[in-house]
Amino acid sequence: MKLKNMMMQKDMIQRLVRYKNALQKFKSLGLTRVFSDNLGEAAGTSAALVRKDISLAGLTVGNKRGGYPIDALLQGLDALLGTDTQQRVILVGCGKIGTALMHYPGFSSESIQIVAGFDNKPDRLDPDAAIPILPVSQLPAFVQAHGIQVAILAVPESAAAAVFDQLAAAGIQGVLNFSPVQLKPAPALVVQNINIALEIENLFTCIRFNQR
Amino acid sequence: MKLKNMMMQKDMIQRLVRYKNALQKFKSLGLTRVFSDNLGEAAGTSAALVRKDISLAGLTVGNKRGGYPIDALLQGLDALLGTDTQQRVILVGCGKIGTALMHYPGFSSESIQIVAGFDNKPDRLDPDAAIPILPVSQLPAFVQAHGIQVAILAVPESAAAAVFDQLAAAGIQGVLNFSPVQLKPAPALVVQNINIALEIENLFTCIRFNQR
DNA sequence: TAGATTGTTAATCGATTAACAATC
DNA sequence: TAGATTGTTAATCGATTAACAATC
Numbered sequence: 001m002k003l004k005n006m007m008m009q010k011d012m013i014q015r016l017v018r019y020k021n022a023l024q025k026f027k028s029l030g031l032t033r034v035f036s037d038n039l040g041e042a043a044g045t046s047a048a049l050v051r052k053d054i055s056l057a058g059l060t061v062g063n064k065r066g067g068y069p070i071d072a073l074l075q076g077l078d079a080l081l082g083t084d085t086q087q088r089v090i091l092v093g094c095g096k097i098g099t100a101l102m103h104y105p106g107f108s109s110e111s112i113q114i115v116a117g118f119d120n121k122p123d124r125l126d127p128d129a130a131i132p133i134l135p136v137s138q139l140p141a142f143v144q145a146h147g148i149q150v151a152i153l154a155v156p157e158s159a160a161a162a163v164f165d166q167l168a169a170a171g172i173q174g175v176l177n178f179s180p181v182q183l184k185p186a187p188a189l190v191v192q193n194i195n196i197a198l199e200i201e202n203l204f205t206c207i208r209f210n211q212r
Numbered sequence: 213m214k215l216k217n218m219m220m221q222k223d224m225i226q227r228l229v230r231y232k233n234a235l236q237k238f239k240s241l242g243l244t245r246v247f248s249d250n251l252g253e254a255a256g257t258s259a260a261l262v263r264k265d266i267s268l269a270g271l272t273v274g275n276k277r278g279g280y281p282i283d284a285l286l287q288g289l290d291a292l293l294g295t296d297t298q299q300r301v302i303l304v305g306c307g308k309i310g311t312a313l314m315h316y317p318g319f320s321s322e323s324i325q326i327v328a329g330f331d332n333k334p335d336r337l338d339p340d341a342a343i344p345i346l347p348v349s350q351l352p353a354f355v356q357a358h359g360i361q362v363a364i365l366a367v368p369e370s371a372a373a374a375v376f377d378q379l380a381a382a383g384i385q386g387v388l389n390f391s392p393v394q395l396k397p398a399p400a401l402v403v404q405n406i407n408i409a410l411e412i413e414n415l416f417t418c419i420r421f422n423q424r
Numbered sequence: 425t426a427g428a429t430t431g432t433t434a435a436t437c438g439a440t441t442a443a444c445a446a447t448c
Numbered sequence: 449t450a451g452a453t454t455g456t457t458a459a460t461c462g463a464t465t466a467a468c469a470a471t472c
Contacts, residue, residue: 100312203386
């Protein structure tokens with residue numbers, strides 16, 4: 001169960017997480033084994049890459065004939081990626097997008113839990129709600145008290161850079177950034193950007209090129 | 213103003229759009245020229261890649277000494293990427309995420325406009341609102357009547373595949389997919405996936421690897 | 425002019441794919 | 449056994465970077 005390749009980059013991690021999700025789906029369907037091409041299709045990659053990834057991750061539980069046993073592979077992936085304990089997250093910025101995320105049904109199924117929201121607008125605060133909404137000033141203490149590692153950043157563009165600095169200072173290690181700001185890549189702080197407007201612009205541009 | 217390289221892939225288009233946004237920001241700051249390294253930093257790439265992209269896109273308006281004139285470069289990019297006319301989009305699935313997107317402030321600034329929502333739950337319908345919410349059954353007619361090319365897909369996982377097929381059948385050419393489903397890549401239909409839960413899982417995994 | 429910056433070519437790097445021997 | 453599928457190595461492919469001549 002050792003990595004053959006110490007350096008495991010974002011893309012591969014992303015695929016491994018996809019494999020895990022796909023395997024869970026297969027398992028819930030009652031299957032016990034998969035072939036590399038099934039898994040590849042389900043995860044949106046090629047069979048060759050599935051085999052390569054599994055091999056590189058040191059999870060070679062495959063059988064040269066009968067494919068991969070789903071349970072063993074899932075176990076290996078869980079051990080590698082971390083057991084799916086509740087993944088607690090805070091949400092910074094409780095505007096429209098933020099509040100929508102607060103009750104996003106897709107989270108519960110992945111055992112992701114938003115444990116608190118933070119905002120600076122007084123009328124948005126609600127310290128006694130099931131998911132409390134607190135002033136940003138209380139963020140560092142909360143992060144430390146609860147050992148929070150990951151934050152969702154859903155503040156307006158104008159506030160993004162400053163709030164990001166506060167998150168970094170508070171010891172946050174991973175940020176899912178919904179603001180259209182290119183955050184400075186502080187080392188050892190993982191940032192994942194989701195720029196919705198940009199994605200739509202890209203779509204239009206890709207379409208335009210398709211038409212030529 | 214011709215492409216030197218006919219094949220222009222998603223990544224490069226994405227960067228070009230980023231350059232455009234960055235240049236607009238620079239311009240609004242009153243600047244008239246930029247260097248490749250400024251632009252690279254603003255767009256989150258390297259100076260070398262900025263020069264390469266600009267060259268490959270056939271936009272060589274640079275000056276071997278004084279950098280790029282912002283206006284000329286913007287004009288070239290606009291011609292290449294398409295003028296920023298209003299980019300009209302429909303929204304399919306008007307749950308929490310959907311309604312949040314409906315009034316997302318980041319869209320207006322990019323001249324993206326959601327012109328209608330579609331849903332199947334009767335209590336969500338609202339045909340007379342500023343942004344009407346219509347039954348999905350009316351989608352094909354609407355798409356055709358208004359020449360809609362791009363749809364945002366924000367329906368629950370269980371409905372995603374079926375609705376996607378309807379979109380394809382209706383002639384939609386680009387889909388921004390918020391559902392966690394790997395949609396089948398119908399040719400000549402561009403799909404951009406945003407899987408929020410997956411991104412958060414990735415963050416946790418990356419963090420875990422950082423800590424080793 | 426001297427210095428700086430582009431445009432472009434060549435080198436590198438890494439990721440994906442192809443292919444095939446091993447083997448269940 | 450024969451057939452099929454993995455695990456792994458070698459080949460390919462493409463994207464990024466490095467470097468530098470051209471030149472403002």
